[in-house]
Structure formats: C-alpha cells, structure tokens
Amino acid sequence: MQLCKVQEILEAKVWTGTEKLEKEVYSACGCDLMSDVLAFAKEKIVLLTGLINLQVIRTAEMLDIKAIVFVRGKEPTSDMIDLAKERGIVLLSTGVPLYPACGLLYEAGLRG
C-alpha cells in the first residue's frame, strides 16, 4: 500500500516526508512497546504507535522502518521531527486510536 493511501485512510497530518508519500509499505505493526517492535517487526512496514519519544525514531532507523503514524492525536516533538527528517523517515499523525487505526488499514488490504 502506498503511504499516501495510508494517509488518506487515517486522515493523517504529514509532519515530514511529503515527497516520500508515493513509497510502498507491505505490512504494518501497531505497538507502544519498542522492545516488541525490535523483536518482531518485518521490513518495509509502517509503524503505528502512541508512544512519543526520540527512541521511537531511533528504533525505526535501526529496523529500516520508513514511516511512523502517531495515533490518538499524538504529535511528535521537534527533536523527533528533526531526526526523522535527517534519516528520511515519514512522520504522520492521526486522531484515530491504535486499534481502529490498525483495523482500517487491515480492512483496506494492508496485512500484518
């Protein structure tokens, strides 16, 4: 699924990476625990999380995760946005909570 489709489905705001929205993701991972993301995440995924701190961006960087959606109206801090920009990671925010956000993407064909 293209990231612009993810953005459209979740009515998400784009913080950084507007030029990368045509990129494809093949799976998604919904999780607030970076430990679990590190243990289970596949490649080329979009990460959905309600966790806000710099380690979310670091974790994404280590795992080659190309896009992060912050759920429940959470907004990334400016140091998170700066690091994401540097590393070419797309950041989005949606008002939708984690579970329904995952459900909407799953329903649209993006599997786990």
Added chain:
Amino acid sequence: MTLCFTVDGNDFLRAGEASAVVKRTLKQLGLESSLVRKIAIAMYEAEMNMVLHANGGNIKVTLSDTYLTIQMMDTGPGIKDIDLAMQEGYSTANQKIRELGFGAGMGLPNMKRYSDELKIKTVVGVGTEVLLGFKL
C-alpha cells in the same frame, strides 16, 4: 577498522547514537542491507541495556574482512542470573523504563537471535561485558 564510543548513562534521548553511527558506516561500506539491519538491531538492544540498566559504558567495534565484533563494557550492577536474564519476558525494568517503551525482556533473546556469537561476562557489583559477533 576500529570504532570506539562512550555511551552516556544519563541521557536517554541520545541512547542509540552509537548504533546509528555504526549502522550508517556499515551501509556506506556496502554491506548487504539485511545484514546491516541484524547488526544494528542487536547493537541497539545492547546499547539500550547499557543506558537503561548500567548507567552507560564503552563500546568498541572491530571490523575485519570476514567478521565484525562489538564489545560493550559497563560498570553497572551486573547480572545476577544470566540464564534467567536470557529468557524471553524476563526483565527487571521499572515503571519509568516501561513508559519509555522498553522493558519487555526481549533484548537479550533478540541479541542472540540476530548475532552469530553472544558472550556475556558479568560480575555483580562490578559490571558487564557483552560481546556480539557477526560473520560478514
């Protein structure tokens, strides 16, 4: 090639910077991306452990043509029971660490899964030395 880092134990925000530098260096050297990803995940887990459990430490990365060694030394509290610590789900992390998104007890098992060699030397009250090895 040898790279050395000092990891600050009081700065959660900067934790992972050493792993990020190593990841980018290996990528620039042209290593295969799935291999680089494995190395980065294992090293990041170990670096986070140093910051979260041992108040920081020192890292030495040694690269030859065929093998990469990451040596991580701290002067933290040490690990009482390594077999227990290696089990998935075992963690002594407090609420604060959990709120930061860590402390699932997955780090050490993950380091074992993603590396070709994992050696831990630890003395309670003195510190811990973690050695990660990867075939290139």
